[in-house]
Amino acid sequence: MGRSMALHLRHAEHPLVVFSRTKERARDLLEAGAEWASSPREVAERCEVACSMVGLPSDVESIYLGADGMLSAARAPRLLIDFTTSSPALARRIAEACASRGAEALDAPVSGGDVGARNASLSIMCGGTEPAFAAARPLLERLGKTIVLQGGAGAGQHTKMVNQLLIAGTMLGLAEALAYARRSGLDPAKVLESVGGGAAASWSLANLAPRVLKGDFSPGFFIEHFLKDLRIALDEARSMGLELPTAAAAERTYAALAEAGHGRSGTQAIVHAYGW
Amino acid sequence: MGRSMALHLRHAEHPLVVFSRTKERARDLLEAGAEWASSPREVAERCEVACSMVGLPSDVESIYLGADGMLSAARAPRLLIDFTTSSPALARRIAEACASRGAEALDAPVSGGDVGARNASLSIMCGGTEPAFAAARPLLERLGKTIVLQGGAGAGQHTKMVNQLLIAGTMLGLAEALAYARRSGLDPAKVLESVGGGAAASWSLANLAPRVLKGDFSPGFFIEHFLKDLRIALDEARSMGLELPTAAAAERTYAALAEAGHGRSGTQAIVHAYGW
Numbered sequence: 001m002g003r004s005m006a007l008h009l010r011h012a013e014h015p016l017v018v019f020s021r022t023k024e025r026a027r028d029l030l031e032a033g034a035e036w037a038s039s040p041r042e043v044a045e046r047c048e049v050a051c052s053m054v055g056l057p058s059d060v061e062s063i064y065l066g067a068d069g070m071l072s073a074a075r076a077p078r079l080l081i082d083f084t085t086s087s088p089a090l091a092r093r094i095a096e097a098c099a100s101r102g103a104e105a106l107d108a109p110v111s112g113g114d115v116g117a118r119n120a121s122l123s124i125m126c127g128g129t130e131p132a133f134a135a136a137r138p139l140l141e142r143l144g145k146t147i148v149l150q151g152g153a154g155a156g157q158h159t160k161m162v163n164q165l166l167i168a169g170t171m172l173g174l175a176e177a178l179a180y181a182r183r184s185g186l187d188p189a190k191v192l193e194s195v196g197g198g199a200a201a202s203w204s205l206a207n208l209a210p211r212v213l214k215g216d217f218s219p220g221f222f223i224e225h226f227l228k229d230l231r232i233a234l235d236e237a238r239s240m241g242l243e244l245p246t247a248a249a250a251e252r253t254y255a256a257l258a259e260a261g262h263g264r265s266g267t268q269a270i271v272h273a274y275g276w
Numbered sequence: 277m278g279r280s281m282a283l284h285l286r287h288a289e290h291p292l293v294v295f296s297r298t299k300e301r302a303r304d305l306l307e308a309g310a311e312w313a314s315s316p317r318e319v320a321e322r323c324e325v326a327c328s329m330v331g332l333p334s335d336v337e338s339i340y341l342g343a344d345g346m347l348s349a350a351r352a353p354r355l356l357i358d359f360t361t362s363s364p365a366l367a368r369r370i371a372e373a374c375a376s377r378g379a380e381a382l383d384a385p386v387s388g389g390d391v392g393a394r395n396a397s398l399s400i401m402c403g404g405t406e407p408a409f410a411a412a413r414p415l416l417e418r419l420g421k422t423i424v425l426q427g428g429a430g431a432g433q434h435t436k437m438v439n440q441l442l443i444a445g446t447m448l449g450l451a452e453a454l455a456y457a458r459r460s461g462l463d464p465a466k467v468l469e470s471v472g473g474g475a476a477a478s479w480s481l482a483n484l485a486p487r488v489l490k491g492d493f494s495p496g497f498f499i500e501h502f503l504k505d506l507r508i509a510l511d512e513a514r515s516m517g518l519e520l521p522t523a524a525a526a527e528r529t530y531a532a533l534a535e536a537g538h539g540r541s542g543t544q545a546i547v548h549a550y551g552w
Contacts, residue, residue, distance in 0.1 A: 116474070123474050125471075146473055146474075148466060148470045150463070151461065155460075158462055159462060161456060162454075162456055162467050162471055162476075163453075163476045165452045165456055166446075166476035166478070166481060167449070167475060169447070169450065169522075170445055172449075172522040176444075176522050177439075177442045177445075178438075180437060180438055180441055180513060181434070181438045183513075183516045183518050184437075184516060185427065185431075185434075186426055186427060186438070187427070193422065194401045194424045194426065194435050195399070195442060198392070198399050199387055200387070200439045200440075200443050201479040203474065203475050233456065237459075240460060242455060242459050244455075244456065245525060246445075246449060246452050247452055249525070274518075
């Protein structure tokens with residue numbers, strides 16, 4: 001997703017400096033005229049605005065706060081935007097570290113997947129100050145359609161957690177419903193005709209259930225990434241004293257699937273937990 | 277819903293004979309020219325096609341198979357259609373009892389709620405023989421938009437259970453997501469702007485979450501009715517050897533709410549289980 005997003009910026013004639021742990025993955029960008037940097041710190045030193053999109057919160061921590069990280073630069077960018085889905089608590093720590101360097105930070109996780117990144121139709125959920133959001137907005141508008149400042153540092157991440165909690169319940173319901181349909185002898189494809197247009201309708205039902213019926217478990221969204229997100233949400237909820245039994249059930253279900261080798265399947269592979 | 281549906285038939289110039297345990301609730305229909313019958317048996321004796329829409333499976337059993345029920349009539353209608361959301365096993369028993377009287381039965385639960393009943397835009401999920409479905413179709417087309425024969429007797433009920441299982445997961449996710457949004461200090465209305473249009477989208481999110489935010493817990497769909505449906509689904513699943521932990525969690529959550537006096541609230545009142 002990061003590559004698709006960076007390409008939109010490059011096509012908008014933004015001069016780009018890129019770093020990736022795997023240089024090969026930046027090839028499209030280098031061919032499109034981006035310059036290579038050898039570390040996050042070098043990106044920071046050469047840029048006014050620095051954007052990141054990585055995997056885990058530990059990766060985010062390392063590229064911002066690590067020995068070779070962006071905030072170790074002699075001169076910080078004026079604005080740092082993290083598109084990774086990551087921990088709200090870490091987003092607040094990064095925002096504080098940026099502020100102490102005179103820089104603005106924005107946590108800006110996205111939803112809309114690969115397709116949304118390619119079509120620049122992402123929903124971008126932002127946390128940070130009003131000035132940081134105003135400064136980032138022209139750039140964000142190259143990448144997404146729904147761009148909302150949800151609150152201070154961490155609020156973008158919290159909003160993304162809400163998004164994932166909604167999906168967690170919907171996917172569990174989808175898995176049980178499809179398992180029930182098959183077990184009771186119904187034709188699941190015909191069932192979708194009856195249930196797809198009413199009060200049971202969801203994006204997941206419309207987009208992922210048909211893939212299940214075709215035996216297509218390729219990712220849209222990787223189980224291992226969803227698992228990471230659920231764990232962040234559960235950690236945050238725990239620290240707020242909030243119990244989320246459905247999200248916890250989704251975490252257990254997806255963890256068992258990852259354990260069984262389905263971590264790189266799409267989230268629709270949840271039906272395997274019900275004998276599909 | 278039964279009254280709205282019967283009114284559509286009356287407005288289509290069908291001669292109607294009606295029975296209701298509470299005569300007062302049939303007043304609109306009687307004023308529109310329907311005739312009164314004093315029991316389900318009398319309805320059966322006076323009609324070619326008999327339709328039912330009641331509350332619990334025990335009510336369905338009583339109006340079909342009870343001492344004063346439709347199948348106790350000297351002469352059975354040629355077609356009996358039950359629109360109640362009820363037990364698939366009971367639907368099969370009724371179909372057998374009808375067949376032994378030379379009559380056709382159709383289980384035909386609906387989704388789309390009060391609004392769908394008023395606008396004749398229901399999804400009608402049918403179980404029965406092809407001839408029964410063909411005979412019922414012109415009448416069903418007065419009541420709904422999506423009309424599918426899902427299989428033999430009971431298949432309509434099974435399909436409705438699939439619909440309710442989808443909703444169960446979605447509602448649990450919705451409740452946890454809204455609770456998380458509020459607890460983390462977000463503005464839930466603003467969060468809906470960010471999450472409403474992507475992979476987390478659902479009918480429930482679009483239609484019920486805004487009611488929660490307005491403090492509107494009036495029914496769309498009663499908790500006590502949803503609870504009845506979940507119990508049917510769980511009973512059927514148990515008899516098929518299928519475990520449905522999410523549906524079971526929804527049943528426990530809604531049962532506690534009903535216990536606490538929310539049985540006549542709408543299903544969106546599930547947020548009360550999360551301290552809303």
